Amino acid sequence: MPVYKAPVSDTLFLLTDVFDFQRYSNLPRFADAPIDVVEAVLTEGGKFAEEVLQPLNLSGDKEGCERRSDGSVVTPTGFKQAYKAYVDGGWVGLAGATEYGGQGLPHFLSVALSEYTIAANQAFAMYPGLTNGATAALMVHADDAIKARYLPKMTTGEWTGTMNLTEPHCGTDLGLIKTRATRNEDGSFAISGQKIFISAGDHDLADNIIHLVLARIEGAPAGVKGISLFVAPKVLVNDDGSLGAPNTLGCGSIEHKMGIHGNATCVMNYDGAKGWLVGEENRGLNAMFVMMNGARLGVAVQGVAQSEVAYQNAAAYAKDRLQGRSLSGAKAPEKSADPIIVHPDVRRMLLEIRSFNEAARALMLWVALSEDEALESPDTAARQAADDRIGLLTPVIKGVFTDVGFANCVKAQQVLGGHGYIAEWGMEQFVRDARIAMIYEGANGIQALDLVGRKLPKDGGRAITAFFGEVSGFLNENKEDAALAPYLAPVKTALGQLQQATMWLMQNGMKNPDNAGAASTDYMHLFGLVALGFMWARIAKAVLARQAAGTSNEALDSKLWLARFFNARMLPEGGAHLQRIASGAETLMALSAAAF
């Protein structure tokens, strides 16, 4: 049986020592969240993840969700009770608006905690995750009547939410959506059509499920400019808030898929279902973006989370499994063989994972803290800078964290040899579950295009300029620090490569957009390396400061070696990315489609 331990002390170290948690104390939501409260919340949440959610992960995968003949959907054994406890504990509404029953704590806390719940049980964590996304979209775009009707119970998690975008013939290209909405006399709409791949589309965890649905109002313009957003509950809600008749929508079938079996991925059929417009007509994609951006950060967290739990299990196995002897002579001569952790190549796999995990967690928290800043900072410039950073880094962390997170699960599985392939050890589930994160909320190729095509040129390159300024500023400020120097030089090299690549894109992407497309994925990963390397430089500085103050410990000291490993073993990839980028689009575009 796999194990999981929430890395609470690592999260706290990043908050206090790397991100100087104190500096956020001017934000209103932080007033009720001093560091000891943060610690208490993370500790309790971690315990919930470890003790309640993780034990249901393997069994939930095996059992899966079932659609009964009456069309109702049942989640795996134990999910319903766990979800009730999760709602009762106030976890869904942790960062929810207080006026709707949320706890109003900072957003970063919700993100930090979600790493633990996802690591423990990704399929489970998706139910509240999607609910939070739908809640956020309604908060921003819905009118007061809709808010009053749905938000109180969605904020607490008593009702859950979904997003309904994809149809059989379109996912990425939402301009092709066919689901139609016709006006009812009472101001509502009748929605008809089929949606597919709807996560948490139906289940038995909550009395009601609030669907956000993209559809085309009759007579709307073709393409993306004719898409509107609707809210359509599973069960209609009376004016007094009580539940009324079932809506004419439902789960047609559950997809048979590679992983996240504990989450019901539904084909949803809308048969004149009653729905209400959210936001303006034909501006549905804009409204959906609120949800999608948050969701992309959430999916990025999945990459880190799966990588972390996979690491923990692989490391435990490597320390326990006796097999062969160290190349440099027996390390445990009293035993029949040495534990495989003595082998450099086993350590390589583990360190590749771990040196990603810790820096990725830092980057995730930096973006999450930026969300709170963007929403609440009293300083306009700070709000804008935070907003720019989020916009720039969201595709990077979604794409890179999920690509690397998946690859790390595969590496962790490899550490177990044959046992990694057997279901009961749980490693192959991490691989299967992590795989979806590279696909949904915009496949990673789309993230890369969003980065090079939209985020880089946006506002005259303001966000990327600021990012370069932040990294090079840090390198400059610390260039006299001899102890830190070895941690900075490789990051400086990687930053230089990213700047060269950016220049190349500016010079070559404009005149031939295929050059930008051909470079996009390599550029995104090069960006990821630099951002993660920057995090390691900041972590190294924080550890050295603790050492200088005499308050370090073995766990912190070891981070310096992780930083060195990352620089020596992961950053060299930057040169290869740059070479590929600079090779341009020709070798990709020369072949005719028929030649493939």
Next chain:
Amino acid sequence: MPVYKAPVSDTLFLLTDVFDFQRYSNLPRFADAPIDVVEAVLTEGGKFAEEVLQPLNLSGDKEGCERRSDGSVVTPTGFKQAYKAYVDGGWVGLAGATEYGGQGLPHFLSVALSEYTIAANQAFAMYPGLTNGATAALMVHADDAIKARYLPKMTTGEWTGTMNLTEPHCGTDLGLIKTRATRNEDGSFAISGQKIFISAGDHDLADNIIHLVLARIEGAPAGVKGISLFVAPKVLVNDDGSLGAPNTLGCGSIEHKMGIHGNATCVMNYDGAKGWLVGEENRGLNAMFVMMNGARLGVAVQGVAQSEVAYQNAAAYAKDRLQGRSLSGAKAPEKSADPIIVHPDVRRMLLEIRSFNEAARALMLWVALSEDEALESPDTAARQAADDRIGLLTPVIKGVFTDVGFANCVKAQQVLGGHGYIAEWGMEQFVRDARIAMIYEGANGIQALDLVGRKLPKDGGRAITAFFGEVSGFLNENKEDAALAPYLAPVKTALGQLQQATMWLMQNGMKNPDNAGAASTDYMHLFGLVALGFMWARIAKAVLARQAAGTSNEALDSKLWLARFFNARMLPEGGAHLQRIASGAETLMALSAAAF
């Protein structure tokens, strides 16, 4: 439903134009296999794979194997009939010894064909694959009585074979084996113990299953020098060849695993089972190596095969799926959207796969042809050179082909977006099936160690010296060819990196073996890049020759672009490998085991 088309013309082009098939005509087995016979065999075998095996792949995965309460094991619907047809067609014994009923055709032909059967249905292809391996081991090591008893029916495939090495506490480190053999009075042995992860351990495809089992004879020395090899049939065979009583061995359970569900991976219990010694006492590992080397080549083929079938399905989808518009303006304005093959990043994924597949197929055939040379060449030096090449390249192709083959299945899955995650499209099965090839027959980390620790230093570096000579010889011979020049320069760079890495290993691996271990996986992949780049250089030369002769065609011409793509996009990784290798073992070994 996924599709598959055996790439017969690509295989033939490699044989005739790249490897100068004629030059093998001096080998006895090639006397009955002129190129038109080869073509006929590949065409027929390809058809069998496409029409009989591929349609059972998805259903076989879904249904899996079942162990009935009486201990018997049933394969998925259709496997039994397909296997009978496969045996009746003479496919199992294609390269089998004629004295035991085989067809005595060249070994390379069996390898070339196995790519097709594995691509069509890996789980199925493992049954005859393991049988061929067991047959080979008995051919080399068993005495005449054992050969006469088992080989006729194993050669034709009427009976199947297995290899029983792994036990719950040991896989890589076979010195820890506990299964014991005690002498019976009649000269046979009574074998007792438990083996796990036994592919094709039990099933309903054949009347008998011949197990090769590693065990320790009572009183044998500890460690690998006390391991002997035994043959233990599922059903005892009478002296007249008829089947007698069942042996006291059987499948205790079928493992629940990530993929290859159509192949029964069994826990095998031996309860005083009757077995006979194969080869010398305590020399079992040597005997098993015959089987393992062949098996490692077979597993390498799995990497190429899964990558190929995944490519074919991803390419078909990319040409069919309408979504979005080309970055450089609509390419199919008459349709609602362009096919996604217009997007550079989609092409990148497809070309990364395809540019591997074609070169890997070439490398696989080169090694396979070397097997025939090593066995049959009248020239001692040629036999030795071929044998050296096989020894050197076996860990490279096992490790690299299966790592890259798996990664390619993941990329191909990504091309399908959400559909790639859904079982009915078949892509996620390719990923799950391909995953095992990185693990079994020696996990890829072991292949890398075998390469740097055994194969490089062996015979004073004779094999690696010869390999370098072959590649640089080709580059030198062709350096005046202006048309070929652009295809050679990047390979020369990569070769230089591999030579530098080899030098680094010689200088640093001796004094600290952890340096060799820390470098091993990167070295193996750098080696793979050079070997694949060498294949592309040879393919490019062959295509240019056809163009000069006016006998090229569009399919051949397109290979020049694949070569350019490989050089521009895949070879740059070589520099990153070299940097990582040269960073040494320190950042891997510094942390204490407890810090993981």
